[in-house]
Amino acid sequence: MKTKILLLFSFICILACKSPEPRKPVVKNSGSFIRESVNRNKKLIEKEENQILSIIEKDTAQTYHASSNGFWYTYHKKNNQDTLQAHFGDEVIFEYNISTLDGTPIYTTKEIGTRSYVIDKENVFNGLRQGLKLMKEGETATFLFPSYNAFGYYGDNNRIGTNVPIKTTITLKDIKPQHIN
Incomplete structure (x- = not known):
């Protein structure tokens, strides 16, 4: 009997020394939500860019430039004499307005x-931010x-709604370079 108890005790000790196995997840995430979100965003970007390109195509009086930051711009008044552009830490004084792509005012220069x-x-x-640097x-x-x-998914919590592309005219009045001592 003692041998049976000793054998049983040895067997339990051997089983108790086994390393723990990790639990498997109860719910498996397929990633479908992320894929759907990416596809929605791609379609939204394509739609907005097509709207903008249509406006550019119709506006034959202006020459538009594509920026490396994903927007388009045209000059109404260009400064060919100066070379100074704003950089990190420089203070700029400017005026601007915001409208929808079709020109309906959202915020006027007078309001801002x-x-x-x-x-x-x-x-x-x-x-x-990127436009002023140009x-x-x-x-x-x-x-x-x-x-x-512009204001992305959240808008500005006032007059600009969710995912609204905008048009803005900016006049850069002054650049005050940062003084490094």
Whole structure:
């Protein structure tokens, strides 16, 4: 009997020394939500870019440039004398308006007023930030921004709704370079 108990005790000890096995997940994630979201966003971007390209095609009086940041712009007043453009930390003084792509005003220049902005150190929408970096003092340009370069999914929680592409005309009045001591 003692041998049977000893044998049983040895057997239990051997089983108890087995390393634990990881549990398998109860729910498997197929990734379909992510794929559907990516496809929706691709379709949205394509639709907005087609709208913008249609506007550009119809506006034969202006020459539009495609930026590497995913928006288009045209100059109304160009400064060919200066070479100074705004960079990180420079302060710029400017005026701008915001409208829908068809030109319906959302915010007028009078409502917004003259703005001061320190490049890449303050919070403005991405398209405005990148557009100001392309401009020289005294220039006026119109930018066509897809929603992902404007106010995106959330809008501005006021007059600009979800995924609204916008048109904005900016006049860069002054660039005050950052002084590094």
